[in-house]
Amino acid sequence: MFPTNSSSNGQKDVRVQGQSSNLSSSCRHDFGMTSLPKNLMGNDTINDSQDHEAMELYSRAKAKQEEILYLREQIALASVRESQLLNEKYGLEKKFSELRMALDEKQSEAIMSASNELARRKGDLEENLRLVNELKDTENDRYIFMSSMLGLLAEYGIFPRVANASSLTNNVKHLHDQLEMKIRTSHYIDGKHDEAVDARSRDVQASLHLRAESLQLNHEMHQQANIGSHFEISSNIDRSGCKIDELFMLA
Numbered sequence: 001m002f003p004t005n006s007s008s009n010g011q012k013d014v015r016v017q018g019q020s021s022n023l024s025s026s027c028r029h030d031f032g033m034t035s036l037p038k039n040l041m042g043n044d045t046i047n048d049s050q051d052h053e054a055m056e057l058y059s060r061a062k063a064k065q066e067e068i069l070y071l072r073e074q075i076a077l078a079s080v081r082e083s084q085l086l087n088e089k090y091g092l093e094k095k096f097s098e099l100r101m102a103l104d105e106k107q108s109e110a111i112m113s114a115s116n117e118l119a120r121r122k123g124d125l126e127e128n129l130r131l132v133n134e135l136k137d138t139e140n141d142r143y144i145f146m147s148s149m150l151g152l153l154a155e156y157g158i159f160p161r162v163a164n165a166s167s168l169t170n171n172v173k174h175l176h177d178q179l180e181m182k183i184r185t186s187h188y189i190d191g192k193h194d195e196a197v198d199a200r201s202r203d204v205q206a207s208l209h210l211r212a213e214s215l216q217l218n219h220e221m222h223q224q225a226n227i228g229s230h231f232e233i234s235s236n237i238d239r240s241g242c243k244i245d246e247l248f249m250l251a
Contacts, residue, residue: 149168153160156175160167
């Protein structure tokens with residue numbers, strides 16, 4: 001918009017300058033034409049050669065003036081064109097500066113985005129490495145657990161066809177059921193055995209008690225028998241002693 005206005009103003013200035021120049025030249029031409037006859041009429045000594053030279057000089061001067069006007073017009077147009085070019089240059093420089101700023105901003109955004117992407121990828125790599133280490137630990141734990149389970153099943157004569165989680169689970173469950181059944185059976189047998197032992201111990205205690213009572217009764221009877229025999233022996237001794245005394249007395 002600014003270059004167009006400047007060009008129109010320059011053209012107006014050129015037109016005004018051209019009109020003023022044409023006016024001055026026409027005035028001078030009229031003055032020369034009016035003064036020339038007066039000089040010719042007032043001075044008869046001027047000849048035709050002088051008139052011819054004056055006309056030639058006048059035509060040359062007019063041509064020079066026209067050339068000057070043309071050059072001025074060209075200079076004005078050139079200045080207008082120069083101002084237009086300068087305005088276009090300033091506009092292009094402004095656009096270039098804006099584009100440069102936009103490019104720098106885009107480059108900064110691209111660098112920032114690339115940095116964020118690198119940071120994200122670094123985080124992903126670290127997370128993947130951590131997961132790989134955890135997976136290794138889990139695999140080691142799984143291997144140890146599987147080995148221990150297979151060893152435990154082998155102790156009880158169980159050998160799974162396939163060493164996977166489902167097979168191990170089923171075999172361990174089956175072993176658990178078997179052991180639980182054995183424990184229940186063992187508890188039942190132990191209970192029956194304890195009852196039998198208790199009954200046997202009660203029978204033994206009863207027999208021992210009866211034997212002790214019989215022994216005590218026999219002992220008492222034996223004591224009574226001993227006491228009776230002692231009385232008989234003492235009475236017999238007393239009788240025999242009396243008989244001996246009687247014999248001594250008779251003698």
